[in-house]
Amino acid sequence: MKYRSVFDIIGPAMIGPSSSHTAGAARIGRMARRLFGRIPHEVDIEFCGSFANTYQGHGTDVAITGGLMNFDTHDPRIKDALKIAEDIGLKIRISTVDPPGEHPNTAWITLQDRAGTMRVKGISVGGGKIAMLEADGFAMNLSGDAWTALVFHKDHFGMIASVASVLADQRINIAKMGMSRKAKGQDALLIIETDEAIADSLGSRIAGIADVGQVRILPPL
Known part of the structure; x- marks a missing residue:
């Protein structure tokens, strides 16, 4: 730490x-x-x-x-x-x-x-x-110290790139990224911490990506 x-x-x-x-x-x-x-x-x-x-x-x-x-x-x-x-x-x-x-x-x-x-x-x-x-x-x-996007999705090729491109379009810099999955090809969670604020509208855009189930945007604590 x-x-x-x-x-x-x-x-x-x-x-x-x-x-x-x-x-x-x-x-x-x-x-x-x-x-x-x-x-x-x-x-x-x-x-x-x-x-x-x-x-x-x-x-x-x-x-x-x-x-x-x-x-x-x-x-x-x-x-x-x-x-x-x-x-x-x-x-x-x-x-x-x-x-x-x-x-x-x-x-x-x-x-x-x-x-x-x-x-x-x-x-x-x-x-x-x-x-x-x-x-x-x-x-x-x-940690709760940064703006964070939690993206619940099905694990498959290209998902991380698709989500990252939405953030890049708005010039939002990714500070840290991690992904956890239950098993290959099954439920997964992508966690992205950013240097800039993430608007709810961006969360909606990410939620529109195929095989994304839920998106939660968390401001810093």
Whole structure:
């Protein structure tokens, strides 16, 4: 993990005692909500390692719940996030697990509503920085620090070139690209981080490419 300034080490403006356990957790929750694409009705949160041991004392539980409701790291509502979730009918269930080999600040989050379910994995890496490592079985390494296009599609020749050409037409520079697939020729996820903002209209153009199922445009956290 590279830090660009002293503020990346100190951490962001935040509510709570720990950039890793509070600010990082809030950002994991916000990114999980963005990956899901809508307000969930029920959420199961599984904390691992250090998160599991200290989540109540460090406010990791309220921070990640606040993030799921799209509260920023400095939002004063975070301290009351569990009560606010209860008031709006968002069911939050928290448990701890101890699988071998996990990063010490790991959260597995399962988001549900009537339309479907998504399971995501996020880690807090220090200074408020995060990485989302999995969503719906697709491997990823998503920081939330840049404009990002998530393109769900069928895996076949030419897909990456077709998507990249849409961005190039608008002089949008690709900073990082990764692709994950369930199996050759089956469901795949293309993740593109860019230096410039991606308009929703570009997302619609990408969605019009043959065999693209869904496109989600995520602004920086």
